Structures are given as structure tokens and as C-alpha cells.
Amino acid sequence: xxxxxxxxxxxxxxxxxxxxxxxxxxxxxxxxxxxxxxxxxxxxxxxxxxxxxxxxxxxxxxxxxxxxxxxxxxxxxxxxxxxxxxxxxxxxxxxxxxxxxxxxxxxxxxxxxxxxxxxxxxxxxxxxxxxxxxxxxxxxxxxxxxxxxxxxx
Amino acid sequence: xxxxxxxxxxxxxxxxxxxxxxxxxxxxxxxxxxxxxxxxxxxxxxxxxxxxxxxxxxxxxxxxxxxxxxxxxxxxxxxxxxxxxxxxxxxxxxxxxx
Numbered sequence: 001x002x003x004x005x006x007x008x009x010x011x012x013x014x015x016x017x018x019x020x021x022x023x024x025x026x027x028x029x030x031x032x033x034x035x036x037x038x039x040x041x042x043x044x045x046x047x048x049x050x051x052x053x054x055x056x057x058x059x060x061x062x063x064x065x066x067x068x069x070x071x072x073x074x075x076x077x078x079x080x081x082x083x084x085x086x087x088x089x090x091x092x093x094x095x096x097x098x099x100x101x102x103x104x105x106x107x108x109x110x111x112x113x114x115x116x117x118x119x120x121x122x123x124x125x126x127x128x129x130x131x132x133x134x135x136x137x138x139x140x141x142x143x144x145x146x147x148x149x150x151x152x153x
Numbered sequence: 154x155x156x157x158x159x160x161x162x163x164x165x166x167x168x169x170x171x172x173x174x175x176x177x178x179x180x181x182x183x184x185x186x187x188x189x190x191x192x193x194x195x196x197x198x199x200x201x202x203x204x205x206x207x208x209x210x211x212x213x214x215x216x217x218x219x220x221x222x223x224x225x226x227x228x229x230x231x232x233x234x235x236x237x238x239x240x241x242x243x244x245x246x247x248x249x250x251x
Contacts, residue, residue, distance in 0.1 A: 052164035052196075052215060056234045069165065092215050093230035115168040119233070123172070127235035 004107070004114075004121050005077040006148050008141040009034070012081035015104075020089045021046065023104055024066060027081055036108060041072040053090030055099040061132040062099045064089045065122055067107045067115075076114045078121065079106040080144055082136055103135055121148070157189040157209040157249055162199050162217070169214035169233050170194075176232045177212065177249075180242055186249040210248045 010031070017023040028042035045068040054065045086100035105126070107118035125131045125148055134147040159177060163170035170193050181188045189209070192202050196217055202208070203222055210225040211217065214233060217226060227244045231237040 048165065056230075058234055058236060067168070092233070093228065095216060112167070116171045119168045119172055123233060123235070 004118055006080065006145055007077055008145065010036075010077065010079045011141045011144050012079075013138060013141070013144075014084040015081045016084045017087060020049070020064070020087045020101070023081065023083065023087055024049070027079060027104065027106060031079065031108070036073070036075045036077075038072045038074065041068050044068045044072050049090075053092055053095050055089035055091045055101050056126060057091055057093065057097075057099055058126055058132070059129050061103060061129060061136055062086075062089070062101045063103045063105055063126045063132065064101045065105050065107065065119075065126075067109075067118075070109050070112050070115070073108040073110045076109045076111065076118070077107075078118065078148075079108065080104070080135070080148075081106075082138065082144075103132060154186055154250065156187045157251075158192065158206060159189045160192045160194065160199055160202055160206075160208050160211045161213075162194050162196050162211070163214040165195050167193065167195075169230075173212050173214055173229050173232050176229070176242070177245060180245050181249055184246045184249060186246075189249065209251075210245075212245065 031037045045066055056063050081104040083102050086102040088098040089101040091097040091099050105122050109115050109118055131147045131150055135144055138144045161170045161173045174191050194202055208224050212227050212229045214229055229241050231241045
């Protein structure tokens with residue numbers, strides 16, 4: 001089975017943040033400490049969100065899939081955060097609409113050809129409200145990993 | 154049936170547009186239409202590609218701003234979310250068969 005690495009050390013459960021910018025900053029600060037991203041990653045990602053937001057309207061549970069170009073990343077993997085309270089995130093399909101997002105799935109890739117693999121794996125999970133509910137309810141990192149593996153089947 | 158030319162576009166990193174290209178290939182096959190010629194680009198390059206190619210329709214994965222054209226535009230964020238996918242597939246099949 002292929003798919004991208006979902007590292008346990010990069011799963012956040014019930015991240016407490018006031019808004020989408022704070023969510024991105026908290027995740028990026030962690031990834032920068034781990035030296036998995038370039039210092040410019042966060043700035044680039046926030047600018048990109050401003051112009052092309054990545055909130056996805058999926059149903060009861062909405063997800064955001066922020067990502068930056070491969071030049072700013074030093075590895076290839078997924079980063080998942082569940083939020084203690086949903087934050088407003090603009091809709092990719094209609095940027096004037098703000099969605100309540102409760103799960104953030106960030107993809108890092110250091111080679112452009114890996115991007116499609118990342119998105120396919122994310123799609124398997126986000127298109128299943130059942131898998132998303134399992135992720136939102138997760139109290140351990142293993143439960144999140146398990147939900148991702150299930151979504152991929 | 155003539156071979157169509159389609160612009161498939163997304164924000165910048167070519168991720169969601171690649172998903173859309175794969176979906177359109179599947180739709181063409183299912184409907185026994187010839188696979189269209191794809192021009193895959195960023196939103197910012199659509200206007201240029203429209204002016205230099207004879208394009209049958211445009212499939213952006215998000216909103217396409219500031220584009221004035223008579224060419225049909227079929228928004229396909231549904232290919233990422235899975236929500237409302239059948240309706241988008243129907244519209245694309247219609248354009249491929251036209």
C-alpha cells in the first residue's frame with residue numbers, strides 16, 4: 001500500500017487556536033523546530049490562503065487543506081490537526097464564504113511529482129464523513145492514523 | 154465526434170488540476186468520447202491560453218476571477234470534495250459530446 005507518511009509526532013489533537021492564521025502558525029512553528037520546512041514556508045502558505053483559500057465544504061465536518069509549493073518543504077508527509085473549536089476558513093469553491101473548519105490536513109512535499117499522491121490520500125479521507133468523525137473524536141495519535149488508513153482503502 | 158480542447162486550471166501547485174484532468178479522462182472514456190487535448194495551467198495563465206488557443210471549455214477547480222469569455226466554464230471543486238460530483242460530471246460529459 002502506497003500513500004504518504006503520517007508522522008505521529010506531527011499530529012495535533014484538540015489544538016486550541018482562535019483563528020485560521022493561529023492554526024497555521026502553531027503548526028508551522030512545530031514543523032520549523034523539526035526542520036521540516038523552510039523559514040519562508042509559513043509566509044508563503046498564508047499569502048496563498050489569502051488569494052486561494054483551501055477550506056472544503058464537505059458536510060457536518062469541514063476540512064482545510066493548506067499547502068505551499070514544494071520549494072519550501074524539506075520532506076514529504078501529511079500533518080493533521082483537529083481543532084478544539086472550529087475556526088472560520090474561506091471556501092476554496094467560493095472564497096467569499098467562510099466555513100467552520102474543525103480538521104486541518106496540511107501536506108508537505110519536497111518534489112512536485114509527489115503532490116498528486118498527497119491529494120489522492122487526503123481525498124480518500126475527506127470524502128468520508130465517517131473517517132472524519134473518527135478523526136475529530138480521536139484521543140490518541142493511533143486513532144488518527146487508523147482513520148487515515150481506513151479512508152485509503 | 155471531434156476532439157475537444159480543455160483548459161484545466163488551479164491556484165498554483167497543479168495538484169487539484171491534475172485530479173480534474175484524470176477525472177475528465179475517465180468521463181471521456183465512459184461516454185465514448187475522444188480524450189480531449191488538455192492545457193493545464195494556473196488561474197493566472199488562463200486568459201493568455203484562451204487568447205492563443207481554440208478552447209471548447211474551461212474547468213477551474215476554484216473560482217476564476219476576471220476572465221471575460223464566451224467559452225463555457227465548469228467549476229470542478231467537486232472533484233476534490235466529492236460533494237456534487239455527479240452534476241459536474243454531467244456538465245463535462247455534455248461539453249465533450251457537443
